């Protein structure tokens with residue numbers, strides 16, 4: 574089967590491996606608006622990515638000042654010291670996007686995007702609508718191929734899309750904005766999907782794990798419902814449960830990077846807080862509500878919500894006009910002197926961002 578770029582709002586991407594004939598054969602993917610995935614000879618696929626950014630000048634033409642955390646190549650001493658730090662510390666880079674370009678027809682969306690996601694990081698990608706945030710997530714997840722540039726996973730260039738099997742060591746999961754649940758499967762079957770298909774766990778053990786995982790996202794007694802019987806916020810939480818469930822019988826679990834596309838869009842403020850805290854709780858650095866450390870090594874969140882920026886991420890990348898124009902820690906965002914960031918943070922109509 575040829576590598577197929579998967580594009581659309583109703584795709585389902587599951588982290589880990591998927592059997593060709595899983596849950597009603599590859600046809601069921603099509604039936605649910607999902608194109609068949611490109612599967613290797615083993616019948617399994619793996620989603621993986623990685624990236625290393627060269628020292629570069631992020632300064633946009635109209636920015637008067639710049640955050641201390643951005644790198645100006647003209648400041649050679651700073652660039653050198655940053656370069657040394659980076660060279661010494663590349664082993665923890667899980668995903669790197671290096672000078673990534675992507676166009677759709679005449680629309681040149683990404684025009685040289687570079688950044689790294691390191692082990693342990695909680696990163697937010699923000700920026701105006703239509704600037705390519707979801708596109709870069711799909712490229713990181715291996716669902717879209719860049720036109721130019723590279724995606725590296727643990728320092729190794731990924732060739733092609735999600736079918737690559739030569740790169741191992743990181744699992745990448747994408748949680749879609751639309752939740753992308755299988756309409757004809759119950760909540761239990763949706764959440765336990767990969768375990769039913771790819772693990773050796775007995776059904777009753779999976780069922781128990783599904784119930785625990787649903788409880789961790791604040792859902793009880795919904796296992797036998799169909800997605801159509803849930804509210805939008807509940808569907809998002811089911812999708813979250815599906816992305817964080819894992820095989821508890823395995824001794825070694827590879828580090829996992831979760832990519833969340835607007836996980837709190839359309840949720841009321843309290844439901845948003847629940848989801849934001851959940852995202853934190855499944856991070857390895859965090860603690861879950863049952864006082865167990867989370868399992869996600871790193872995560873990336875695309876969001877427009879201030880509360881999500883504040884509660885769920887530590888570092889931010891600001892995407893504008895096809896490039897990362899600012900990056901810094903979350904607490905630096907609101908005090909940044911960068912005119913683009915200031916306008917975005919204040920929601921002002923005056924400034925370099927034009928609608």
Ligand SMILES: Nc1ncnc2c1ncn2[C@@H]1O[C@H](COP(=O)(O)OP(=O)(O)OP(=O)(O)O)[C@@H](O)[C@H]1O
Nearest residue numbers: 580581677680682701702703704705706707708709
């Ligand atoms: N498969 C596609 N075919 C054609 N155009 C596309 C495709 N995917 C995305 N685009 C276009 O690329 C641009 C960037 O889309 P993307 O969804 O990545 O933006 P975004 O920054 O996530 O936006 P938002 O914040 O509004 O969700 C948009 O103009 C969109 O219409």
